[in-house]
Amino acid sequence: MKAIILNEFGPASHLRFADLPVPQINDEEVLVKINAIGINPVDVKTRQGKGAAGAITESPIILGWDISGEVTESQSSRFKKGDEVFGMVNFPGHGKAYAEYVAAPAGHITLKPGNISHDEAAAACLAALTAWQSMTEHFQVKKNQRVLIQAGAGGVGHYAIQIAKHFGAYVIATSSEKNKKFILSLGADEHIDYKAVSFEDVVSDIDFVLNALSSDIAERSLSVIKQGGTLINIASSTTDAIQEKSQMKGIKVLHTMVKSNGKDMEQLADLLENNKMRSHISEVFALEDIQKAHNSIETGRTVGKIVVKP
Numbered sequence: 001m002k003a004i005i006l007n008e009f010g011p012a013s014h015l016r017f018a019d020l021p022v023p024q025i026n027d028e029e030v031l032v033k034i035n036a037i038g039i040n041p042v043d044v045k046t047r048q049g050k051g052a053a054g055a056i057t058e059s060p061i062i063l064g065w066d067i068s069g070e071v072t073e074s075q076s077s078r079f080k081k082g083d084e085v086f087g088m089v090n091f092p093g094h095g096k097a098y099a100e101y102v103a104a105p106a107g108h109i110t111l112k113p114g115n116i117s118h119d120e121a122a123a124a125c126l127a128a129l130t131a132w133q134s135m136t137e138h139f140q141v142k143k144n145q146r147v148l149i150q151a152g153a154g155g156v157g158h159y160a161i162q163i164a165k166h167f168g169a170y171v172i173a174t175s176s177e178k179n180k181k182f183i184l185s186l187g188a189d190e191h192i193d194y195k196a197v198s199f200e201d202v203v204s205d206i207d208f209v210l211n212a213l214s215s216d217i218a219e220r221s222l223s224v225i226k227q228g229g230t231l232i233n234i235a236s237s238t239t240d241a242i243q244e245k246s247q248m249k250g251i252k253v254l255h256t257m258v259k260s261n262g263k264d265m266e267q268l269a270d271l272l273e274n275n276k277m278r279s280h281i282s283e284v285f286a287l288e289d290i291q292k293a294h295n296s297i298e299t300g301r302t303v304g305k306i307v308v309k310p
């Protein structure tokens with residue numbers, strides 16, 4: 001089968017095309033013929049030896065965790081040959097998604113809704129799960145709460161806006177001016193152009209911030225959160241200054257990491273099936289062009305998601 005391998009950490013040029021045997025499946029796994037692969041910033045970080053690199057012990061590394069495709073073999077009573085499935089497999093760990101076939105644990109995937117494409121499904125895995133787990137497991141977003149999404153136009157942010165709206169929150173999201181229409185089209189109640197204004201000057205009384213940006217933004221976010229509110233950082237560490245300020249203000253600060261979870265995937269499938277959430281895909285690449293896909297996500301400027309096709 002076609003696959004993209006990484007023999008040593010480094011730049012995108014280290015991603016190499018290879019011809020590998022189709023993987024064998026174990027108990028409670030299914031073999032999925034891949035139709036689409038979702039790309040995330042952690043793919044780039046792991047390629048560079050950061051991200052999930054520490055959790056991968058086998059060589060060569062096959063990057064990627066987000067898949068959508070068709071079951072061709074099953075060792076699980078939950079899925080049968082011909083089922084269309086999607087999910088984030090083995091994260092944090094060795095996902096091996098950049099390939100024509102993936103051995104997927106049955107507990108990490110769910111059935112793909114019939115009304116969405118494989119591209120839309122592959123997009124709605126790691127990024128959508130991050131937003132879902134942040135707002136259901138680490139913090140419960142409730143009706144009329146005031147929610148601020150930092151980086152609303154990105155992979156995580158665009159799902160987070162829709163999920164927070166699904167729970168009935170009042171949602172404010174940041175992006176540059178060029179993505180304002182997009183943010184509002186996702187249902188956000190307010191948009192802040194972070195290049196034109198400081199969000200601290202125009203926002204207050206926030207119950208929950210999802211910060212997909214730096215610790216500097218996290219620290220600044222503390223000034224707009226009310227006492228008893230919560231800040232979740234997914235992309236930066238909690239500095240001493242953040243610890244101190246949050247304790248003084250009575251704000252809970254968490255650094256969270258998304259985890260593979262088929263039950264959560266079922267919830268996302270339900271939102272997608274019922275048109276409560278959609279994937280926005282801005283670019284689609286062929287697997288052979290994986291280096292271009294990495295260069296694109298590495299800009300930090302992509303809108304919604306990018307997808308790769310084997």
Ligand SMILES: NC(=O)c1ccc[n+]([C@@H]2O[C@H](COP(=O)([O-])OP(=O)(O)OC[C@H]3O[C@@H](n4cnc5c(N)ncnc54)[C@H](OP(=O)(O)O)[C@@H]3O)[C@@H](O)[C@H]2O)c1
Nearest residue numbers: 041130151153154155156175176212234235257258300302
């Ligand atoms: N801990 C976890 O489990 C976890 C899970 C998923 C992701 N992450 C991390 O979270 C981060 C975001 O992931 P992602 O997939 O959403 O990334 P992404 O799709 O690459 O995010 C790109 C978006 O970020 C926006 N952006 C950049 N700087 C901004 C700023 N200063 N203010 C507001 N928006 C800004 C851009 O909008 P503009 O062009 O309009 O600026 C762009 O649309 C990454 O570092 C990723 O590794 C962590």
